[in-house]
Amino acid sequence: MKTGSKRSGVPEHSGHDYEKLLARWKSLTQRIGWKCSILSEESALPVLVIQNEAAAEARGGGHYLSAGVHGDECAPVWGLLEWAEAHLANMKSSPVVIFPCLNPYGLIKNTRRDGQGIDLNRSFQDSRIPLVAKWQEFLSGRSFDVAVNLHEDYDTAGIYLYELARSAPTGDFHLSACEEIIPRETADVVDGSDFENGLLRRDTSEEEMQRIVEEELDGWPEAIYLYLNHVRDSFTFETPSERGLEKRIATHRRFLEAVLGA
Ligand SMILES: [Zn+2]
Numbered sequence: 242m243k244t245g246s247k248r249s250g251v252p253e254h255s256g257h258d259y260e261k262l263l264a265r266w267k268s269l270t271q272r273i274g275w276k277c278s279i280l281s282e283e284s285a286l287p288v289l290v291i292q293n294e295a296a297a298e299a300r301g302g303g304h305y306l307s308a309g310v311h312g313d314e315c316a317p318v319w320g321l322l323e324w325a326e327a328h329l330a331n332m333k334s335s336p337v338v339i340f341p342c343l344n345p346y347g348l349i350k351n352t353r354r355d356g357q358g359i360d361l362n363r364s365f366q367d368s369r370i371p372l373v374a375k376w377q378e379f380l381s382g383r384s385f386d387v388a389v390n391l392h393e394d395y396d397t398a399g400i401y402l403y404e405l406a407r408s409a410p411t412g413d414f415h416l417s418a419c420e421e422i423i424p425r426e427t428a429d430v431v432d433g434s435d436f437e438n439g440l441l442r443r444d445t446s447e448e449e450m451q452r453i454v455e456e457e458l459d460g461w462p463e464a465i466y467l468y469l470n471h472v473r474d475s476f477t478f479e480t481p482s483e484r485g486l487e488k489r490i491a492t493h494r495r496f497l498e499a500v501l502g503a
Pocket of ligand 1 (some may be wrong): 311314392393
């Protein structure tokens, strides 16, 4: 990814400043009284998990939100933070769990993989990885209505969405909410899969999902692991990382607003 935001104005911060990201999350969670814990330490960097009281009581339902699994995709972590700074204080009744940045080493180094060279987004089944073991332990016994995983793609020019859902389709509506900031990807094939108007919706059987993971992906992405174990519906949203940083951040924020209704 190239952090190209020169055309739309120099951003106020580096997209890869993890200390600043942590400081803003800590300040926000202190202000609104949400629980902010260290899930694990990876490459001597804390990986945070944030939740409201409803989630800490593990009532089930609500939302799971995550960003920063791939460190060379920096807009999602800031989009998630900006959305949270604007809306989190109002989200008390329904459980919300947030992983603000699952790969801080990658974010700082602007690289897809973690400090051990692992692509975490093909490894969420692998409990030999300490971070994954802690993540699985945290999620044990929990279930959510909706998961949102935020990513970027340097090969595309528009936004696109993977919708894995047991509920009625809503992905097209969510994309519509974002396309005035960055238009939809027009390619019919994205990253080897068939898309229509920026959307790939799958409501296939669990056996079929398992086959896709084993035969096509060579490992478990966060979204598919969640879909088969912890969530009813899963959205993986992607922005084109060659576009200006500020627009990409705004698009991730808008996507979250569309999905969560705020
Ligand atoms: Zn990614």
